[in-house]
Every structure is written in structure tokens, then in C-alpha cells.
Amino acid sequence: MxxxxxxxxxxxxxxxxxxxxxxxxxxxxxxxxxxxxxxxxxxxxxxxxxxxxxxxxxxxxxxxxxxxxxxxxxxxxxxxxPRVVDLLAVARAILSGVLAGQAELLADLRAAGTEGAPGASGAPGTDRTPGA
Missing domain, CATH: 1.10.10.10 (Winged helix-like DNA-binding domain superfamily/Winged helix DNA-binding domain)
Incomplete structure (x- = not known):
């Protein structure tokens, strides 16, 4: 061997x-x-x-x-x-794509979370603003 x-x-x-x-x-x-x-x-x-x-x-x-x-x-x-410059640029592009995907997921989660939250429907009596 x-x-x-x-x-x-x-x-x-x-x-x-x-x-x-x-x-x-x-x-x-x-x-x-x-x-x-x-x-x-x-x-x-x-x-x-x-x-x-x-x-x-x-x-x-x-x-x-x-x-x-x-x-x-x-x-x-x-x-x-000099290819280190390219490596850093590719890493930045990949990271930007990952972060954009995470931001989109976070926005989706927030939107889904507010759909079922009290006061999210706009129904009467759900406004939590003081003095309202």
C-alpha cells in the first residue's frame, strides 16, 4: 500500500x-x-x-x-x-447573498408574526395607543 x-x-x-x-x-x-x-x-x-x-x-x-x-x-x-483581491470580492458577494436571504427570511417571519398578533387586524378595541 x-x-x-x-x-x-x-x-x-x-x-x-x-x-x-x-x-x-x-x-x-x-x-x-x-x-x-x-x-x-x-x-x-x-x-x-x-x-x-x-x-x-x-x-x-x-x-x-x-x-x-x-x-x-x-x-x-x-x-x-493579486488573486487575493478576487478571493475577497467573491467572499463579499457570497456573504451579501447570504445576508440578503436572511433579511428576506426575517421580513417574512415578522410579517407572519404580525398577522396573528393582537391588534394587527385593525379591529376595533385593539388599538394599544395611550389615550386612544
Whole structure:
């Protein structure tokens, strides 16, 4: 029996999505999808302590999603693959569709809930307004 030395593709994909599974890392990728940023710029845009941002940047570096370069005392980050921009756009589109579906469902539930609620029929004596 032969064993594979590499993980199955679905496992590698799961690890990739785990790497993306943190709000600070997503925000960093969003900012870097616009342009290269110095760490000081990222800190100004992201509400995270410097040590936490550093940890998240290290995760993205290990996954080879970002690269760093030093310019004097400043460290600048950039995306290593421009397709990350597309990935973020697709994720946004999927999320927008899911949220739109949930909003529609919520509206349906609210409409169904008010149909049987007291005072919803407009019948006399059901008005709960003070002084009415």
C-alpha cells in the first residue's frame, strides 16, 4: 500500500481557509488589496495592539499570502498574489447573498408574526395607543 507524502487537497484548502479565519487577518488583506502598507499604517487602520497585529502578520507571512520589505526602520507589507483581491470580492458577494436571504427570511417571519398578533387586524378595541 502506498501512502501519500502530501496532504489531500481538501485538507490543504481547509488549512488555507483557517488562515483566513481571523478578522484582523482579513482586514490586513483588505487593506493590502488597495496598496502596500507600512506596519504603522496598518496599526492606524486596525484596532489591534501592535503585538497582536505582529502575530497576525506572521501567520499571513507563513502562509505566503503577504511579503515584507524593510525601508529604513519601517516595514512594508504587500500581497504576494493579486488573486487575493478576487478571493475577497467573491467572499463579499457570497456573504451579501447570504445576508440578503436572511433579511428576506426575517421580513417574512415578522410579517407572519404580525398577522396573528393582537391588534394587527385593525379591529376595533385593539388599538394599544395611550389615550386612544
Amino acid at each position: 502506498t501512502t501519500s507524502r502530501t496532504a489531500p487537497l481538501y485538507q490543504l484548502k481547509a488549512e488555507f481557509f483557517k488562515t483566513l479565519g481571523h478578522p484582523v487577518r482579513i482586514r490586513v488583506l483588505e487593506l493590502l488589496s488597495l496598496r502596500e502598507h507600512a506596519v504603522s499604517e496598518l496599526l492606524a487602520e486596525i484596532a489591534a495592539p501592535p503585538a497582536h497585529l505582529s502575530q497576525q502578520l506572521a501567520v499571513l507571512r507563513r502562509a505566503d499570502l503577504v511579503a515584507a520589505r524593510r525601508e529604513g526602520s519601517a516595514v512594508h507589507y504587500r500581497l504576494t498574489d
